[in-house]
Amino acid sequence: MGWAIALHGGAGDIPFSLPEERRAPREATLRHCLDLGVAALRANRPPLDVVELVVRELENSPCYNAGKGSVLTTAGTVEMEACIMDGNTNNCGAVSGLSTVVNAISLARLVMEKTPHIYLAFDGAEAFAREQGVEIMDPSHFITPENIERLKNAKEANRVQIDYTQPIKANSTNDQGDSQIGTVGCVAVDNHGNLASATSTGGLVNKMVGRIGDTPIIGSGTYANSFCAVSATGKGESIIRATVARDVAALMEYKGLSLKEAAAYVVEKVPKGNVGLVAVSANGEVTMPFNTTGMFRACATEEGYSEIAIWPVDSNGISEDSQK
Amino acid sequence: MVGGWAIAVHGGAGVDPALPVERQEEARRVLVRCLTAGAAALRAGALALDVVEMVVRELETDPVFNSGRGSALTRKGTVEMEASIMDGRGRRCGAVSGISTVKNPVSLARLVMERSPHSYLAFDGAEDFARKQGVEMVDNSYFITEENLGMLKLAKAANSIMFDYRVPLTGADSCRASAGLVADVGGELQMMNGLPISIYAPETVGCVVVDRAGRCAAATSTGGLMNKMNGRIGDSPLIGSGTYACDACAVSCTGEGEAIIRSTLARDVAALMEYKGLGLQEAVDYAVKERLDEGKAGLIAVGRNGEVAMGFNTVGMFRGCATEEGLMEVAIW
Numbered sequence: 001m002g003w004a005i006a007l008h009g010g011a012g013d014i015p016f017s018l019p020e021e022r023r024a025p026r027e028a029t030l031r032h033c034l035d036l037g038v039a040a041l042r043a044n045r046p047p048l049d050v051v052e053l054v055v056r057e058l059e060n061s062p063c064y065n066a067g068k069g070s071v072l073t074t075a076g077t078v079e080m081e082a083c084i085m086d087g088n089t090n091n092c093g094a095v096s097g098l099s100t101v102v103n104a105i106s107l108a109r110l111v112m113e114k115t116p117h118i119y120l121a122f123d124g125a126e127a128f129a130r131e132q133g134v135e136i137m138d139p140s141h142f143i144t145p146e147n148i149e150r151l152k153n154a155k156e157a158n159r160v161q162i163d164y165t166q167p168i169k170a171n172s173t174n175d176q177g178d179s180q181i182g183t184v185g186c187v188a189v190d191n192h193g194n195l196a197s198a199t200s201t202g203g204l205v206n207k208m209v210g211r212i213g214d215t216p217i218i219g220s221g222t223y224a225n226s227f228c229a230v231s232a233t234g235k236g237e238s239i240i241r242a243t244v245a246r247d248v249a250a251l252m253e254y255k256g257l258s259l260k261e262a263a264a265y266v267v268e269k270v271p272k273g274n275v276g277l278v279a280v281s282a283n284g285e286v287t288m289p290f291n292t293t294g295m296f297r298a299c300a301t302e303e304g305y306s307e308i309a310i311w312p313v314d315s316n317g318i319s320e321d322s323q324k
Numbered sequence: 325m326v327g328g329w330a331i332a333v334h335g336g337a338g339v340d341p342a343l344p345v346e347r348q349e350e351a352r353r354v355l356v357r358c359l360t361a362g363a364a365a366l367r368a369g370a371l372a373l374d375v376v377e378m379v380v381r382e383l384e385t386d387p388v389f390n391s392g393r394g395s396a397l398t399r400k401g402t403v404e405m406e407a408s409i410m411d412g413r414g415r416r417c418g419a420v421s422g423i424s425t426v427k428n429p430v431s432l433a434r435l436v437m438e439r440s441p442h443s444y445l446a447f448d449g450a451e452d453f454a455r456k457q458g459v460e461m462v463d464n465s466y467f468i469t470e471e472n473l474g475m476l477k478l479a480k481a482a483n484s485i486m487f488d489y490r491v492p493l494t495g496a497d498s499c500r501a502s503a504g505l506v507a508d509v510g511g512e513l514q515m516m517n518g519l520p521i522s523i524y525a526p527e528t529v530g531c532v533v534v535d536r537a538g539r540c541a542a543a544t545s546t547g548g549l550m551n552k553m554n555g556r557i558g559d560s561p562l563i564g565s566g567t568y569a570c571d572a573c574a575v576s577c578t579g580e581g582e583a584i585i586r587s588t589l590a591r592d593v594a595a596l597m598e599y600k601g602l603g604l605q606e607a608v609d610y611a612v613k614e615r616l617d618e619g620k621a622g623l624i625a626v627g628r629n630g631e632v633a634m635g636f637n638t639v640g641m642f643r644g645c646a647t648e649e650g651l652m653e654v655a656i657w
Binding site for chain 1: 421448563
């Protein structure tokens, strides 16, 4: 037993040729968020607080697809969604369709704690945000030039650009080595076995206005109970169909699988190129499987293990990152 | 069980024990009508997905149950409907929320599944999609009934008076002079979703079907919770919570939405079968007994072998089922 934390910045077809100037800030953010989360756990903050603060940090970073830096809908707008779950009580909160709230994950937590409901969306969620006095900004605050470019490319390609699953062609105009646009999430457990999970996203590039993905759906993109905490990323529609986050916990509880076995099983069952997840168990174990080219991820345990990576670790245990 | 088709429907869990007999009879008639139509279609070889949509459309259109016309009202007195549908084969799914002018939300959910690249559309985006698809649209007032306007007033009054739900309300506090607000069952004030059961109205309908080919499908539709915050999404459109279907079974839930979401009730029934090897009824019973904690809910389920199972921990659930073997039954308590 001991505390453990894992976080992700999205799974997908992250090209090995990712230029340094795109890679470095993302890795730095992962490192920074991991440090924040670890410090909070060492200071005995409850896991629910830890996952919220880490996801807030990821939302505030413009290089990940959540909060500022969210991808754009087909109308060129931002619609953010997030979800948080407390493994002790199974209490949860979710929001969708936000366009002015700086930290969707914190609003999700307020839904959980200050309303009789679990999930608020669109105008109703924005109205609640104002009632609660959370930090809001003009919608333009969240829009970055990179995302305007991504939307333009996606429209030219006339397809929905699914996080990380489009094959990257060398001369592809919609790739500047920059298709890494996933969800962000964090899971944590303290040394008493208390678990929590949080996920946040801007969704899919060029998505239809009003499209909701897996992130705010309890049991799909986010889940936590007394067995484990899970946050998933990838193709939303596939994650919903496979009830990814719930299934990891269900396999542990109903089939007696270990965290690693359960997570690997679930990821394997989803069509290749569509999913990644981070998960921790009540015993302080961590796993971060994915069936995409890569997943921005980081984890640490009380026992001293830590990892920050993008691509798979090869069979020699050497991260492909370190070979670049 | 050798196989064959089977169908189950529900009109919501959590029924006022003092519900007038005429209302009970009216509800039974609608359930019988829906089951009969569904059974006839299945006998003629219809697919599970088509049957669940057809039956839920019927339930949405009839004002007796609170989905579509007759939906519960938001705190602003408007209607915001949601629905989801899932095809066990391939686990394709579609869902909608925040629907205010589409006559049949379940059909819109199916269109999301079949005609959009997504699984779930909500509010303005969903309404835009509906317009583009040319589905039947009506004014929001179409869905609002006098009765529900009255119920909304009561709900607001109850919420503002009740600080401790253990304190029984008296007739003097009620907007409706004649009816007492306390429904006493076994000496306990019956509550659901924070309202006494005499005000709370079960607000979801659903249908699950296994067809002759052993394919399962599920659909659920609702107006949501009376006096809910605008923008509130419940369990009905959430795959894995209110609705689920896979190769093994199909499930539709009803009751306290928040409890159903927390327990991912529909997925859990299937997971218990898949991962713990339970049979359909065992899985249903386990889920209702072990997964709901303090929550109150019910569910209907069918299995690929033609079985039907239902379970609820509420006071009553409007329900019915029919099987190829000739079983047909409708019940409330």
